[in-house]
Amino acid sequence: MQQANKKISVLTQPSLTDAAKLIEKAFAQRRTLIVVGACTVNYVGRASSTLEPGERLLIIKADGSLLVHRPIGYEPVNWQPSGSIFHVAADAGALLVHAVRSKPRENVKIIFTSVLLVSALGLEDSGEFLLFASEDDMHRAILLRPQLLEPGFKPISWEKKVEPGFVDVYGEDKDGKLVVVEVKRKTAQKEAALQLAKYIEPIKARVNREVRGVLAAPALGSGVQRLLVSLGLEFRALDPKVCAEVLRKSENSKLENFL
Amino acid sequence: MQQANKKISVLTQPSLTDAAKLIEKAFAQRRTLIVVGACTVNYVGRASSTLEPGERLLIIKADGSLLVHRPIGYEPVNWQPSGSIFHVAADAGALLVHAVRSKPRENVKIIFTSVLLVSALGLEDSGEFLLFASEDDMHRAILLRPQLLEPGFKPISWEKKVEPGFVDVYGEDKDGKLVVVEVKRKTAQKEAALQLAKYIEPIKARVNREVRGVLAAPALGSGVQRLLVSLGLEFRALDPKVCAEVLRKSENSKLENFL
Numbered sequence: 001m002q003q004a005n006k007k008i009s010v011l012t013q014p015s016l017t018d019a020a021k022l023i024e025k026a027f028a029q030r031r032t033l034i035v036v037g038a039c040t041v042n043y044v045g046r047a048s049s050t051l052e053p054g055e056r057l058l059i060i061k062a063d064g065s066l067l068v069h070r071p072i073g074y075e076p077v078n079w080q081p082s083g084s085i086f087h088v089a090a091d092a093g094a095l096l097v098h099a100v101r102s103k104p105r106e107n108v109k110i111i112f113t114s115v116l117l118v119s120a121l122g123l124e125d126s127g128e129f130l131l132f133a134s135e136d137d138m139h140r141a142i143l144l145r146p147q148l149l150e151p152g153f154k155p156i157s158w159e160k161k162v163e164p165g166f167v168d169v170y171g172e173d174k175d176g177k178l179v180v181v182e183v184k185r186k187t188a189q190k191e192a193a194l195q196l197a198k199y200i201e202p203i204k205a206r207v208n209r210e211v212r213g214v215l216a217a218p219a220l221g222s223g224v225q226r227l228l229v230s231l232g233l234e235f236r237a238l239d240p241k242v243c244a245e246v247l248r249k250s251e252n253s254k255l256e257n258f259l
Numbered sequence: 260m261q262q263a264n265k266k267i268s269v270l271t272q273p274s275l276t277d278a279a280k281l282i283e284k285a286f287a288q289r290r291t292l293i294v295v296g297a298c299t300v301n302y303v304g305r306a307s308s309t310l311e312p313g314e315r316l317l318i319i320k321a322d323g324s325l326l327v328h329r330p331i332g333y334e335p336v337n338w339q340p341s342g343s344i345f346h347v348a349a350d351a352g353a354l355l356v357h358a359v360r361s362k363p364r365e366n367v368k369i370i371f372t373s374v375l376l377v378s379a380l381g382l383e384d385s386g387e388f389l390l391f392a393s394e395d396d397m398h399r400a401i402l403l404r405p406q407l408l409e410p411g412f413k414p415i416s417w418e419k420k421v422e423p424g425f426v427d428v429y430g431e432d433k434d435g436k437l438v439v440v441e442v443k444r445k446t447a448q449k450e451a452a453l454q455l456a457k458y459i460e461p462i463k464a465r466v467n468r469e470v471r472g473v474l475a476a477p478a479l480g481s482g483v484q485r486l487l488v489s490l491g492l493e494f495r496a497l498d499p500k501v502c503a504e505v506l507r508k509s510e511n512s513k514l515e516n517f518l
Contacts, residue, residue: 008295008375012269032316032330034293036267036380046393047503054384057291059316065333071291071382074324074340081333116267119376121295123330125313134305244306 009120019115020090023097026060026120027086033060035097037115041068041078045106051077058097058110060086062123066099066108080108133243135168135185138216141243142169142181144250148243149181149216149236167199169216177210178203185240188217190227197231268379278374279349282356285319285379286345292319294356296374300327300337304365310336317356317369319345321382325358325367339367392502394427394444397475400502401428401440403509407502408440408475408495426458428475436469437462444499447476449486456490 011022019035026033035058041051056077057069063082070077084099084106095112133141146153152174169181180203182196192215200213215228216238228235270281278294285292294317300310315336316328322341329336343358343365354371392400405412411433428440439462441455451474459472474487475497487494 008271010269010271010376012267034295034316036293036378036382040386047391047396047499049388049390051388052386054386055380055382056384057293057318057380057382059328061328061330061332063331065331067328067333069318069320069326070384071320071380072322072324072341072384073320074326074335074338076333077388079333082331116380117269117378119295121314121316121330121375123295123314123316125315125329125331127299127311127313129308129310129336131308132306137306240306 007122011118012116014115014118016090016092016095016112016115019112019118020088020095022118022120023088023095027088029120029122030062032062032121032123034058034117034119034121035060035112035115036117037095037112039110039112042109042111043078043107045101046104049078053113055116060097060099064099068110078108080106084108130241131244131248133185133240133247135183137247138183138185138238138240138243139168141246142183142216142238145246146171148238148246149179149214153179167203173212177212178207179212179214181214181216183238184215184217186217187219187221188215188224188235189221190224192217193224193227193231193233196233200233266381270377271375273374273377275349275351275354275371275374278371278377279347279354281377281379282347282354286347288379288381289321290379291321291382293317293376293378293380294319294371294374295376296354296371298327298369298371301368301370302337302366304360305363308337312372314375319356319358323358327369337367339365343367389500390503390507392444392499392506394442396506397442397444397497397499397502398427400505401442401475401497404505405430407497407505408438408473412438426462432471436471437466438471438473440473440475442497443474443476445476446478446480447474447483447494448480449483451476452483452486452490452492455492459492 009022011018038055040053043049059067064084065082066080067076068078080099084101087098089096097110099108142148143155146155153171155169155171167180168183171179173179180200182192184192196213196215200211204211213233214236216236218239220235268281270277297314299312302308318326323343324341325339326335327337339358343360346357348355356369358367401407402414405414412430414428414430426439427442430438432438439459441451443451455472455474459470463470472492473495474492475495477498479494
């Protein structure tokens with residue numbers, strides 16, 4: 001009982017059969033598993049791959065997701081999302097970790113010929129992850145979900161090159177007026193309002209319809225609201241955290257499509 | 260000297276200062292470093308993020324790439340490509356691992372309040388990774404690099420729905436003839452040739468120009484070349500490994516743009 005409650009079990013340079021016992025226990029207890037050793041990896045599924053012998057880090061998480069990492073590079077060389085079923089078997093010469101998924105049918109076999117480290121970890125992690133977008137992210141979020149700016153807003157182009165610089169987001173409102181948007185990631189100060197006013201002038205001179213200037217930022221600095229009004233400009237509250245969430249949802253689906 | 264040559268150093272539930280010593284040694288010796296413990300993570304760069312307290316796995320590789328993994332999910336919660344400079348510092352209450360990159364300016368701070376496991380590993384891995392594409396991958400590779408099929412080939416659409424099924428790749432050759440391509444990942448047998456012949460007939464009936472049928476596969480089974488000739492069809496050798504390489508190059512750049 002004591003053993004089962006331990007947060008961590010570690011074996012350093014174990015025999016393959018001892019390693020297999022701890023790996024099996026980690027699967028049964030749905031622990032985070034780390035195995036480091038010399039291995040080959042074979043994958044068969046939508047595509048297929050073979051990784052020739054070398055020393056790598058295998059991670060199998062509590063949800064059944066799997067990663068094989070080489071000593072170089074931030075990307076895993078093989079990976080599987082959650083949902084695999086795992087088996088482990090060992091004899092004196094080889095330790096096999098086998099992951100099988102059914103939809104799509106995928107099959108990963110990792111065969112260790114020696115093990116440097118095995119660890120089974122009972123990790124607790126309920127901490128929240130808060131992502132705050134960059135200004136570029138905020139532009140992309142508006143393009144993805146234009147109602148972040150206002151109902152009926154239709155973006156026309158992004159970072160349209162206009163003298164004397166770049167407009168962040170450029171579009172049309174529900175009444176057909178042109179909208180020029182300046183985005184700030186932090187509390188917008190007077191410079192942001194003046195920058196927007198400067199960008200808008202040549203556009204007004206060129207087009208034959210009403211042009212609105214909108215400063216989008218999480219908040220306005222002292223005196224900036226008054227300056228905006230005097231320049232004929234508007235403010236929209238836009239939270240980088242909300243933008244990050246919009247992108248995260250969209251990019252998760254994009255990333256899943258991509259992978 | 261003995262110590263420096265060891266393939267693996269492991270500390271289980273060390274004090275923060277002992278953990279820091281081994282981490283510092285791992286940085287100095289450019290080893291693969293694993294740290295498991297309770298931590299927070301703060302990132303500031305193009306965007307910014309905060310990960311509230313919880314138990315995670317930190318991996319820092321020999322090339323300086325960094326990954327923070329939670330106990331659930333195949334994606335890292337924080338990551339950095341190679342090229343960071345690392346610092347470590349500890350007192351009785353906290354252990355800070357700090358990664359700084361200059362282009363773009365990025366900053367990751369991982370603060371551990373307790374450590375379950377630290378391991379520094381001297382991993383050797385020169386094994387080759389061989390990836391063999393799926394049929395879908397092969398379609399995409401042809402769309403990305405049409406000369407894989409033949410010089411001057413221009414794809415028109417992909418999996419164009421035609422009776423009685425789907426055409427894999429559909430295009431125009433350098434002389435303006437329509438080309439219908441059937442792709443096979445393995446040695447193509449007679450069924451593949453007959454399938455292509457069947458797809459081509461309704462297209463021929465509908466269009467007012469010459470239609471070529473091309474079976475693209477790594478090789479042909481016995482008797483298939485003769486069957487193709489008798490059906491007025493052609494064969495192109497197309498290697499799934501070459502297709503995988505085409506995609507890998509393209510997707511690496513796509514993934515980098517995406518991330």
